[in-house]
Amino acid sequence: MVTREDLTAEILSNAEVAPCHYLLALAVSPVYRDARPGQFVMLRPGGLGIPFLGRPLGIYSLSGHARGARIEILYRAAGRGTKVISTRCEGDRLEVLGPLGNRFTCFPGMDTAVLVAGGIGIAPLVFLAERLTTGPAKDRVRVVAYIGARDAATLLGVDRVRAFGAEVRISTDDGSAGHRGPVTELFRNEMGSFDTARTGVFACGPYPMLRRMGEIVADRPMPCQVLMEERMACGMGACLGCTIEVRGPGGPEYRQVCTDGPVFDLRDILWR
Amino acid sequence: MRPLTEVKIGSLVLKNPVMTASGTFGYGEEYSPYVDLNRLGAVVVKGISLEPRKGNPPPRIMETPGGMLNAIGLQNVGARAFVTEKLPWLRQFDTKVIVNIFGETLGEYGEVAAALTGVPGIHALEVNISCPNVQKGGHVFGCDPGVSGEVTRAVRSATDLPVIVKLSPNVSDIAEIARSCESAGADALSLINTLLGMSIDVERRVPHLRNITGGLSGPAVRPVAVRMVWNTVNAVSIPVIGIGGIMEAGDALEFLIAGAKAVQVGTANFVNPRVTMEIVDGIEEYLLRHGFGDVNEVIGSLKTG
Numbered sequence: 223m224v225t226r227e228d229l230t231a232e233i234l235s236n237a238e239v240a241p242c243h244y245l246l247a248l249a250v251s252p253v254y255r256d257a258r259p260g261q262f263v264m265l266r267p268g269g270l271g272i273p274f275l276g277r278p279l280g281i282y283s284l285s286g287h288a289r290g291a292r293i294e295i296l297y298r299a300a301g302r303g304t305k306v307i308s309t310r311c312e313g314d315r316l317e318v319l320g321p322l323g324n325r326f327t328c329f330p331g332m333d334t335a336v337l338v339a340g341g342i343g344i345a346p347l348v349f350l351a352e353r354l355t356t357g358p359a360k361d362r363v364r365v366v367a368y369i370g371a372r373d374a375a376t377l378l379g380v381d382r383v384r385a386f387g388a389e390v391r392i393s394t395d396d397g398s399a400g401h402r403g404p405v406t407e408l409f410r411n412e413m414g415s416f417d418t419a420r421t422g423v424f425a426c427g428p429y430p431m432l433r434r435m436g437e438i439v440a441d442r443p444m445p446c447q448v449l450m451e452e453r454m455a456c457g458m459g460a461c462l463g464c465t466i467e468v469r470g471p472g473g474p475e476y477r478q479v480c481t482d483g484p485v486f487d488l489r490d491i492l493w494r
Numbered sequence: 495m496r497p498l499t500e501v502k503i504g505s506l507v508l509k510n511p512v513m514t515a516s517g518t519f520g521y522g523e524e525y526s527p528y529v530d531l532n533r534l535g536a537v538v539v540k541g542i543s544l545e546p547r548k549g550n551p552p553p554r555i556m557e558t559p560g561g562m563l564n565a566i567g568l569q570n571v572g573a574r575a576f577v578t579e580k581l582p583w584l585r586q587f588d589t590k591v592i593v594n595i596f597g598e599t600l601g602e603y604g605e606v607a608a609a610l611t612g613v614p615g616i617h618a619l620e621v622n623i624s625c626p627n628v629q630k631g632g633h634v635f636g637c638d639p640g641v642s643g644e645v646t647r648a649v650r651s652a653t654d655l656p657v658i659v660k661l662s663p664n665v666s667d668i669a670e671i672a673r674s675c676e677s678a679g680a681d682a683l684s685l686i687n688t689l690l691g692m693s694i695d696v697e698r699r700v701p702h703l704r705n706i707t708g709g710l711s712g713p714a715v716r717p718v719a720v721r722m723v724w725n726t727v728n729a730v731s732i733p734v735i736g737i738g739g740i741m742e743a744g745d746a747l748e749f750l751i752a753g754a755k756a757v758q759v760g761t762a763n764f765v766n767p768r769v770t771m772e773i774v775d776g777i778e779e780y781l782l783r784h785g786f787g788d789v790n791e792v793i794g795s796l797k798t799g
Contacts, residue, residue: 224528226768266765270713270741275557275764303557319767455555455562455764460520462566463555476548476569494552 228253231265231318233310234292240376242299243342244308245282252290254321257281259350260449260485263320264457265295267310273303276319278454278464278480280346280426282379296345296378322457323484326350326424326447328363333420336444337367337388338409338435340427344369344379346449347426355386366391366416370405370427374398406434418444425449425488433493446488452479467492497781498788499774501535501755503733504681506618506656508535508590508756511789512746512774515737515760516541516594516620516660517566521580522587528767533774535756536590539580541622543596544606546572556693556702561712561739562761563691565705568596568622573609585615592658596622600648607652617656621649621680624662624687636662636687639670643678650679658735661685661726663715668722669729676730683726684735684758686719711761713739720748727753727794741769743776750777753794 234247264276283294299308310316326346328335335354337347347367354363365388371377373396384390392400393408401408405427423446425435432448439446452464459481468477468490477483499510513536519525522537531537549569556563571580576593584591593610597603603621610616623636623645635645646659659675661668663686672683688709693702701707719738727734736749737758746757762769777789786792 223530224768229766229768270560272559273557274560274712275562317766453553453555453557455557455564455761456524456767458524458767460518460524461555461564461764462517462549462569463564465549465552465554465569467552476552 224253227251229317229319231316232289233312233314233316235312236308236310238308239296240378243376243378244297244299246295246297246307248293248295248316248318249287249289250291250293250318254284254291254293257284257291257293257321258325259353260325260346261321261323262457262484263293263295263318263322264454265307266317267306268317273306275303275455276317276457277303277307278322278451278457280449280484281321281349282345283349283352296342296348298342319457323480324482326485328422329445331420332363332422334364334366334416334422336409336416336421336423337365338405338423338425338427339367339369339379340405340431341371341376343425343427343431343449345426347424348379348382350424351383351386351388355388365389368393368405368409370394370408372396404431404434406431406438410438413438413442416444418442422447429493432488432491436488436491436493439488447485448488448491449484450479450486450491451484454480456480467494495787497778497786498790499778499781501789501793503618503658503735503755504656506590510535510774510777511750511756512770512777513538513592513735513756513758514763514770515758516622518760518763521576522584523580525763525767529771531587531589533771534589536592536617537584538592538594538620538758539576540570541568541594541596542570542573542576542606542610543568544573544602544609546570546575551704553702553704556708558691558693558710558712558714560714561710563693563703563708563710564688565703565708567705573606577610577613581613581615590617591615592618592620594620594622594660595649600644603645604648604652607649611653611655618658619649619653619655620658620660620684621645622660622687624660636671637665639674642671643674646675646678646680656681658682658684660687662687663718663722664690669725672726672730676732680732682733682735682755683730684737685726686715686722686738689715689718711739713741713745715739716745716748720752723749723754724752724796740773741765743773743780746773746777747780747792750789750793751796753796755793
């Protein structure tokens with residue numbers, strides 16, 4: 223049974239690493255040792271005002287810690303909840319629920335992983351890049367990361383992904399770093415170089431970007447997993463609030479991002 | 495000595511007055527990593543209709559100050575799948591299982607009640623006449639005293655299980671509706687369901703919910719709920735179950751002191767999945783601290799001097 227202690231995290235650091243972007247390190251209980259790329263936590267600063275509900279945030283890294291585990295969360299202070307979280311300091315405690323959700327999965331015979339990240343969508347993909355490059359030799363694959371951001375200042379995770387040995391391609395909206403333009407177009411220009419039978423694509427970013435990814439890979443048989451994001455209350459399949467629509471055998475069906483996802487097959491998503 | 499915490503809702507005996515509120519605790523299993531269901535007075539499961547329902551299109555929820563709006567639209571697996579797939583798991587626990595039911599027509603209320611009667615492991619029915627988020631049924635039944643009574647009667651005549659009618663706060667006179675349900679044969683009343691609300695994304699000038707309006711829950715609604723429970727307790731002689739923004743034991747005690755025989759904890763489960771057990775413990779601590787040997791001494795003990 224999950225204890226009260228498991229639901230508490232201690233802040234080890236919470237630093238602004240780019241304008242409005244923060245890297246939060248948490249000491250959490252041993253239940254996080256089995257966390258996998260794609261999974262998320264519900265983080266709550268406490269109190270009954272705003273924010274009232276937890277915020278679903280993807281896991282950026284996982285390592286050992288005397289308390290059990292250390293996880294990092296890379297987040298953008300975009301709304302009222304994440305802004306409050308960004309004001310919390312080392313030594314403060316946060317309420318935490320997790321690890322939650324499913325995970326990214328590889329397929330037999332996959333030898334190349336293509337990561338396509340838009341903005342803060344890089345966060346869960348860095349955890350994936352780490353697992354795909356630092357695990358047992360038989361599980362390692364070539365990782366090519368397409369990382370897009372608004373500008374050079376908000377381009378995050380690049381050094382880490384490079385340190386894992388991944389090949390990195392960069393794009394920014396304003397051209398201040400790498401290719402100028404959407405990251406999806408950079409990927410599209412080069413996608414012909416990947417063997418569709420051995421390449422898995424993993425994407426995370428704003429919905430318009432993921433939707434565009436769907437159009438780009440539509441006529442290529444490359445498996446493509448995307449990490450979806452919706453407003454959530456519970457994170458564990460009870461509130462039924464984080465619904466998305468997917469293609470079902472008999473027509474559109476609803477799925478819960480928290481327990482059926484957050485990772486979905488891109489081709490199943492029905493965009494609204 | 496540990497204080498006694500057993501309460502009676504008509505013929506239904508609960509080991510303590512703490513239940514989960516429908517729609518906030520799934521079918522129980524979702525919370526099993528966090529809550530020992532044996533410790534709860536009862537589990538009230540997600541509302542069940544005769545046939546499965548997909549629910550409303552997203553977005554379905556929005557956070558609000560001290561709470562949230564939801565318009566889930568009564569998504570559920572349907573009575574048949576509930577009995578075959580969900581209920582067997584719940585039977586292993588020493589707690590009472592209360593099934594929240596609803597229909598789109600009077601006849602459907604009776605049918606779903608009948609379908610769940612005589613099924614081992616179901617101890618009572620809670621009749622939802624108050625969901626604000628579906629076009630048919632729910633709310634429209636709960637707003638009119640006459641129709642509320644008719645729904646109660648339809649369920650009453652279809653089942654021998656204890657019948658709890660869940661009332662809407664979105665009415666002008668809760669006492670009149672409460673009395674109508676009582677005289678139609680309800681064994682108990684539970685209230686409040688969510689308050690109708692709305693919130694707008696001003697940047698895009700669209701409602702935050704696809705359904706436009708939704709039901710408000712969370713600590714923001716608690717004073718309204720306590721007031722309505724107090725009004726209802728004074729209007730009827732059947733047991734009343736208090737619901738609305740309970741986040742901790744002290745909040746639950748407000749309802750008990752106002753006269754509720756038991757409480758349901760809803761939105762708080764989303765914020766703290768262990769909250770129901772913590773409230774059970776907290777009520778016991780309160781009883782000890784105030785020298786009460788039995789929770790029933792606290793129920794209805796409000797001093798209005």
